[in-house]
Amino acid sequence: MINQSTGRTILGILSFLAILLALALVFLYAPLAADPLTGRALPEQKIFYFHIASAWNGFLGFFLVFAFSIAYLWQRARRWDRLATTAMEISWLYFTIVMVTGPIWGRVAWGVWWTWDPRLTTSLVLWLIATAYLLTRALVHSGERAAIICAALGILGFVDVPIVFMSIHWWRTQHPVLITTESVGLTSPMLVAFIVSLFAFTLFFFYLLWIRASLASAEDMVAHLQERARERL
């Protein structure tokens, strides 16, 4: 059996290599997208590989938080709470990447930084839920109370996702649509680059999850030891 830290290092090296490969494929292998009407090259389309990959991982994080939260409320083991918080932190990070890369692309492609597009807006709402989750950790001093509030939020937040999306979708279709998000056709080299970058980001997600969870567990151990030392005094 390989020990924990070796496994972690291997996963780290693997995700590093995968990201290198993804970068090479995205920038060297995949051709520049072209505007279907004018034929103009669209270098800004490169952002798509990282934007979608981040969004996918953000959603993955939300799902993991949901699962870990149920496990925590069920068993009340600190381990599940640590994993849920860790998953939410990383999910928040990925959604922040989505919130930064989205407007950059939107500015070039649509001429505006922001549009209340259903996907964009759903991501924003999820980012806000994730932020509220992390704020709870900071604002609530009792560890167990914070864990329970966060577990409930993790479950409610995940169940909320499809309803949020549907409501925003219907809301937008009732307004005059000034900007449509037509998809740019993907050629197969672009698809390969996209899948590899999706895979690389996901691998990196689990690497982050692992090191952050070990760190959280070490923090718990230190807190426990401090408490015992204080009792001795």
Next chain:
Amino acid sequence: MTFLRVTWAITCKDLLTEWRSRETVAALFTFTLLVMVIFGFAVEAPTTELGAVAPGIMWASLCFAGVLLLNRSFQNEGENECLAALMLAPADWAAIYFGKALANLALMAVVEACAVPAFAVLFGRDLLAGLPLLALVLALGTAGFALVGTFLAALTANVRASAVLLPVLLFPLTVPVLIAAVRATAIALAGGPLSDASQWVALLLIYDLLFATLAYMLFDFVMET
């Protein structure tokens, strides 16, 4: 049966407490009115052109007032360990939750009964044209906020920063309620028939049922300490 009896008893207790002072509802109505007036100043437009934003102003005012109500709902139980005593009631703890949610819904309904006509006067809207739809949307929308809000209020009851925490947790989760309620209210205020708003009413209904079920399932787990 005990479940329903305990639920009803807690609702009555909350309403009776409020009836004896009548200060919360009065304060909330004043607050709602104030927010509407602030919006009136903030949104610079002639009354006739406010049509598009008026439903939003109404719901935003009600949301802010609702949070104040929710914040109080469990804080009063903190004194003299009242919550612990309530939890001794011979029923599921979820009965406490539903009793509280129902009481909050009733109190908000009283606030709305005063604030919505005031809103109609301030922003020149005609309530009568779509009154049945408007009443339905107000009921379902407020229920959505009350169901999720009461659950979160119970969770954050003993937290020091609960006044900030509750809205920060509540508003992102209730985005669908706000969108659906505002859209359906716009249809009601324009005098449209119920069928025009059926998709929004359905969304509100699904949201309310879903979160009532979730809260019912989770409440026992989150209260046990």
